[in-house]
Amino acid sequence: MRNLKRPVAVAAAGLTLLALAAPASGSVLPGGDALSGGVLSGDRVLAPVQPWLSRQLDVLDAATPTTVLVHGTDLEAARSAVRAAGLTTNTTFDRIGVVVATGLPAQVQLVRSQPGVTYVEGNQPIAFSLATSNKATRGDEARSTLTGADGTSLDGKGVSVAVIDSGVDPTHPFLQNADGTSAVVKNLKMVCEPLTESTCAPVDAGSADTDLVSGGGHGMHVNGIVAGRDVTLSDGTKMHGAAPGASLVSISTGAVLFIIGADAALNWVLEHHDAPCGAGVPAAQCPPIKVTSNSYGPSGGGAFDPNSATVKLQRELVKDGVVTVWANGNDGGDGSQSMSNPPGMDPTPGIISVASFFDQNTGTRDGTVSDFSSRGKKGDLSTYPDISAPGEDITSSCRVYLPVCSTGLDPKDGGDYNTISGTSMATPHISGIVAQLFQANPSATPAQIEAAIESTAYKYADGAAYEGGDPNGTTSYDKGHGLVDVVAAAAAVK
Ligand SMILES: [Ca+2]
Missing domain, CATH: 3.30.70.80 (Peptidase S8 propeptide/proteinase inhibitor I9)
Incomplete structure (x- = not known):
């Protein structure tokens, strides 16, 4: 069944990409x-x-x-x-x-x-990485047994996660706080017209749904995985996101699936991470951004380009204490060549690329690396993903009228929730976990966050052998250092 889902989802995104890319320059990929x-x-x-x-x-x-x-x-x-x-x-x-x-x-x-x-x-065309949980990461155990530096349970509180994606509906039930406010503290839409003389500018969308463009639904799902609040669905399912106390800054790249839209979003974070809602809004209401979540990239991998604006921006973000998390891609592979998402290969500590783990829908840590998860090139550690997180059969917020959500297997609650797969879904787990780790130690550096996640990973056995040669422990070309372990990582970062 899992093999049927992904191609459907990818086809939906591919159509979106081609329709949008056609006026520019065809569909040449890097x-x-x-x-x-x-x-x-x-x-x-x-x-x-x-x-x-x-x-x-x-x-x-x-x-x-x-x-x-x-x-x-x-x-x-x-x-x-x-x-x-x-x-x-x-x-x-x-x-x-x-x-x-x-x-x-x-x-x-x-x-x-x-x-x-x-x-x-x-201005290269990009696509969202598509394809589909939480016990396996020990994120729930961390939340129920550990506290942050602020003395409250470890749920990402006091940290904003910037999600660069297709957008979000801040009024979705999964993103509502108990007091009626939204988990989304800032909702921006990047309006870029690469072939005209208009500017590429962030527009504050307030509480409007920014996830209505073709390809929409992806961002709704990703935002929910980062910081969905505690909900009980009509069938009795209880669920929440990786960091149900974290705040969200959604930056919609809108209808333009080109790298400039995403780069403009990273640039906005670079210029506004300390006070994303403006200098007059207190951090208790609108916390600083400490991590960006990036579930997009070119199809089929490509070479790492240290001269790209994306890489320059993420390196400046690291200097400012902000972690960048990347989906490693949904191009599979066998280790004979690198299929990894290029900017995620940045060797700068504090930039984390994420492979997809499948917990067999049981919450086990001894699951498998997803078939679709992009592999690095065997023997070239620079191309390996850094860490695995659940990315298969992930249920999160959706809207069934949106193309991406309609490809999910199991619409619930009238289409408000659905189950889909991909490194796009693995990535926001890590972004939420980074928020938990910054809550545990607000003065941690991006390098310390990455080292804590990688050095404590659970060494699940499926797939390629783990190899030495990386300062944060053994790693593998298909699943990186292993499955993220939030309890162990929180202990390491304190
Ligand atoms: Ca890394």
Whole structure:
């Protein structure tokens, strides 16, 4: 049965992606080429261009505008270069010196020759990682037996998790606090139009449902897995998310499944994590963001690109004490090549990539690594996922009228809940657990959080052998260090 579900869900997302990607540049997906660039042209040295963009520039019509990320030695250098090349600025990522701009292929080539330009990156299409629990992680045991530095039960309280996804309905019953407020303390929608001259800007959606676009439903499910409150469904099922005390900052990437929308969301977190609801709103009401949850990426893996805006942004976030969590992808594999989601391969401590574990619907810790979970390349530890978390047959908040939710197996309560699978569902478990660990030790660094999770993982036996060579203990190309153990990780991080 589990083999039937995932392809259906993936097909739904694939349609969404293609429909949205078509006007831009077709559906070319990233490869694993080495960096090209530094080419001498006349007496000018051209800045290197991302391999994916390089292929796009070969096939794009000369009259078809495209959107790129111009990286400068600093913001002013990037701005000057964009002006000189005649590109139109859409938005800027100030701290990493990047200008997002649109122009014709010849203008993109021209910007490469401008002084102070270090890299030019394309606006690559991305897809949400799709496919489907909580006892297995010992998250419930941590909540009932442990307390945080604040003296309250370990449920993620005092921490906001930024979920970058298709959006959320803050009024969904799974996200309601006992006092009638929502777990969602900030609900943003990124409005980006990569092929126009409009800006790529966050709009505050208040309590509106931001998860209505095609492909919607994914974000609703992911937000619920992070921080769903205690509910009892009409069939008597009692459930909650990984961190039922954590707050949620939802950043909807909207209808545009391109990397700039997601990068703009990470950039917003970089600029607002200390006070996501504004300086005037107390942390007790709107806690600082300490972790971002990212269940998306290109299909089929690809090479790690240290020059990408995504990687620069997540490294700045680590410096500010914010952990980044990535779905490792749903491309399976056999270890002969890396199928892992590229930014999750960042060796910077505090960036965590998540494989999917199947607890056989029993809560056992001796389950299996999901068939669909992306494998790294055997022998190359840099490509291995970091940790496993439950990602198969996961029941969470849904809306049956949304495409992703309608692919689930078992709609409950009129479609308010459904069961789906994927590393997209494993990832928010880890994001919620990171919130629990920061509650246990608010002064922990992202590196300490990652080390605590990995060094205490439960070594379930399914799949590839565990190997040495990683500072946080033995690891494997299919399931990383093993299954997350919240009780043990909380003890390690204190
Ligand atoms: Ca890592």
